[in-house]
Amino acid sequence: MFFQIIDILGTIAFAISGVLVALDKKMDPFGVLIIAFVTAVGGGTLRDVLIGQTPVSWMTNMTYVYVIFAATVFAVVFRNKINYLRKSLFLFDTIGIGLYTVVGIEKGLVAELHPIICIALGTMTACFGGVIRDILCNEIPVIFRKEIYATACILGGLTYFGLRELPILNNWVFVIAGAVVIIVRLIVVRFKISLPSLYKE
Amino acid sequence: MFFQIIDILGTIAFAISGVLVALDKKMDPFGVLIIAFVTAVGGGTLRDVLIGQTPVSWMTNMTYVYVIFAATVFAVVFRNKINYLRKSLFLFDTIGIGLYTVVGIEKGLVAELHPIICIALGTMTACFGGVIRDILCNEIPVIFRKEIYATACILGGLTYFGLRELPILNNWVFVIAGAVVIIVRLIVVRFKISLPSLYKE
Amino acid sequence: MFFQIIDILGTIAFAISGVLVALDKKMDPFGVLIIAFVTAVGGGTLRDVLIGQTPVSWMTNMTYVYVIFAATVFAVVFRNKINYLRKSLFLFDTIGIGLYTVVGIEKGLVAELHPIICIALGTMTACFGGVIRDILCNEIPVIFRKEIYATACILGGLTYFGLRELPILNNWVFVIAGAVVIIVRLIVVRFKISLPSLYKE
Numbered sequence: 036m037f038f039q040i041i042d043i044l045g046t047i048a049f050a051i052s053g054v055l056v057a058l059d060k061k062m063d064p065f066g067v068l069i070i071a072f073v074t075a076v077g078g079g080t081l082r083d084v085l086i087g088q089t090p091v092s093w094m095t096n097m098t099y100v101y102v103i104f105a106a107t108v109f110a111v112v113f114r115n116k117i118n119y120l121r122k123s124l125f126l127f128d129t130i131g132i133g134l135y136t137v138v139g140i141e142k143g144l145v146a147e148l149h150p151i152i153c154i155a156l157g158t159m160t161a162c163f164g165g166v167i168r169d170i171l172c173n174e175i176p177v178i179f180r181k182e183i184y185a186t187a188c189i190l191g192g193l194t195y196f197g198l199r200e201l202p203i204l205n206n207w208v209f210v211i212a213g214a215v216v217i218i219v220r221l222i223v224v225r226f227k228i229s230l231p232s233l234y235k236e
Numbered sequence: 237m238f239f240q241i242i243d244i245l246g247t248i249a250f251a252i253s254g255v256l257v258a259l260d261k262k263m264d265p266f267g268v269l270i271i272a273f274v275t276a277v278g279g280g281t282l283r284d285v286l287i288g289q290t291p292v293s294w295m296t297n298m299t300y301v302y303v304i305f306a307a308t309v310f311a312v313v314f315r316n317k318i319n320y321l322r323k324s325l326f327l328f329d330t331i332g333i334g335l336y337t338v339v340g341i342e343k344g345l346v347a348e349l350h351p352i353i354c355i356a357l358g359t360m361t362a363c364f365g366g367v368i369r370d371i372l373c374n375e376i377p378v379i380f381r382k383e384i385y386a387t388a389c390i391l392g393g394l395t396y397f398g399l400r401e402l403p404i405l406n407n408w409v410f411v412i413a414g415a416v417v418i419i420v421r422l423i424v425v426r427f428k429i430s431l432p433s434l435y436k437e
Numbered sequence: 438m439f440f441q442i443i444d445i446l447g448t449i450a451f452a453i454s455g456v457l458v459a460l461d462k463k464m465d466p467f468g469v470l471i472i473a474f475v476t477a478v479g480g481g482t483l484r485d486v487l488i489g490q491t492p493v494s495w496m497t498n499m500t501y502v503y504v505i506f507a508a509t510v511f512a513v514v515f516r517n518k519i520n521y522l523r524k525s526l527f528l529f530d531t532i533g534i535g536l537y538t539v540v541g542i543e544k545g546l547v548a549e550l551h552p553i554i555c556i557a558l559g560t561m562t563a564c565f566g567g568v569i570r571d572i573l574c575n576e577i578p579v580i581f582r583k584e585i586y587a588t589a590c591i592l593g594g595l596t597y598f599g600l601r602e603l604p605i606l607n608n609w610v611f612v613i614a615g616a617v618v619i620i621v622r623l624i625v626v627r628f629k630i631s632l633p634s635l636y637k638e
Contacts, residue, residue: 062376062380062434070380084486086492171380175462175573178468180465230465233466233469261582262636263577264634266588268635288489296550312635
């Protein structure tokens with residue numbers, strides 16, 4: 036129940052971020068809806084396709100469809116006022132990333148994959164909706180240029196597998212690893228930390 | 237037999253639309269062939285991958301491969317004269333979209349998915365070949381900016397599930413729903429109807 | 438063992454080519470790693486997804502992950518000196534393409550697909566990592582504009598199925614077809630042969 040609420044909040048934040056990019060590109064209503072959808076479920080869809088868990092998860096759970104549709108209509112109607120929600124959206128988004136990372140990791144474990152692959156799947160779940168959104172909008176994915184999410188996801192993933200070695204309940208491993216993703220991202224954004232640049236200024 | 241002919245006409249129209257875009261981008265012969273192929277089978281391929289029906293359908297039916305290859309050669313050779321065929325091509329294209337929408341819906345039903353997901357699969361089958369074509373050609377997909385197909389597909393899908401509630405033979409449901417897609421699209425193009433704009437002029 | 442070394446050399450060459458394109462686009466370290474990864478394993482991943490062999494192959498063989506990671510770090514650190522390696526890299530790349538083409542063909546045979554589809558799968562394995570790399574970097578795939586690889590792969594594929602008709606050991610079919618890909622590519626690049634242009638100069 037608790038995780039389901041987080042999941043829905045994350046889905047809303049992701050969908051709205053898609054709507055804002057699509058509006059910026061002057062897309063029509065159909066395009067806006069598709070971009071919202073892809074941003075929200077794209078990462079999990081790619082993960083499911085790569086590990087062969089099909090039909091992909093949003094096809095068998097109508098909650099996502101309804102939530103994304105409602106969030107899209109909301110964001111389109113109130114787009115001029117959405118700036119006031121920027122802080123809440125950022126928080127939802129960050130919490131969503133934490134949850135998705137751990138969910139992705141656990142799907143990898145169920146498929147009996149190597150921990151490094153599981154961390155890659157977790158990062159993919161959290162980050163690749165945005166990558167597909169940017170490709171559909173004809174942009175170089177923002178995450179490849181100004182990394183914000185991925186390092187947090189990877190650190191959370193390492194935490195997950197570190198904790199699994201300890202005598203801790205699985206639920207706690209889940210919560211703590213997700214919390215690491217969230218806290219790292221909050222710190223990174225708060226203090227404007229970025230990966231070391233590969234280029235001379 | 238009847239549906240097979242429609243399927244082939246639709247495939248031809250889709251492939252030729254791919255060739256024209258690729259020639260516009262000054263692609264080489266290999267690129268032109270790939271874009272023709274992707275435009276014709278991309279939507280169905282994405283659908284098959286997402287619902288886990290693999291190998292994807294064009295891999296197990298050589299008809300598509302031969303038809304697309306022939307259509308590509310034809311379109312390249314006669315590209316300066318293809319303008320005379322524009323009306324026929326538009327008609328084939330529209331009929332193809334009608335057929336693909338219903339085929340996609342029925343694949344969703346076989347996989348026991350929710351009606352809304354089935355309609356999404358139908359729309360995807362009809363429209364996403366063009367989306368992948370545009371991404372490969374480094375354009376924002378035209379369908380996200382000036383929507384032409386998708387609304388027709390969605391209306392046809394709603395018709396399909398409306399009719400299924402009535403005591404009508406399945407074959408008729410198939411034909412009528414496909415016809416709705418075709419008629420809506422013809423009307424939309426004839427009267428230059430578009431979705432309400434989200435932007436002030 | 439012999440093939441494994443070729444596979445690793447090919448993976449290194451592909452990953453480094455990804456790094457160079459990503460650095461050119463001023464990506465951050467995470468982006469560079471992802472592009473290297475996608476370039477190296479993208480073709481095989483697409484093939485596996487389309488024929489339904491999941492989890493896709495790099496997820497169940499950690500060698501690729503380690504090799505790509507090491508090649509990426511190497512290429513980033515020594516990027517100013519990588520020009521000296523250009524000839525070796527081109528050779529590794531070409532040998533890799535030969536191997537991947539035949540590996541892709543044989544995966545198609547295992548899935549009992551038509552020879553033409555098998556050749557398409559082989560070409561895809563060898564070439565589509567570069568296609569996905571270019572899409573993520575917001576470029577029209579170079580292979581669609583100035584064809585270098587694909588014809589070599591297709592000729593190698595035709596050789597493969599020609600030889601299978603003869604009383605030759607399977608291993609020899611594998612090696613000769615791969616060698617045809619390599620030799621054709623070397624000749625094509627050496628004598629600057631390109632596909633006939635579809636456009637008037």
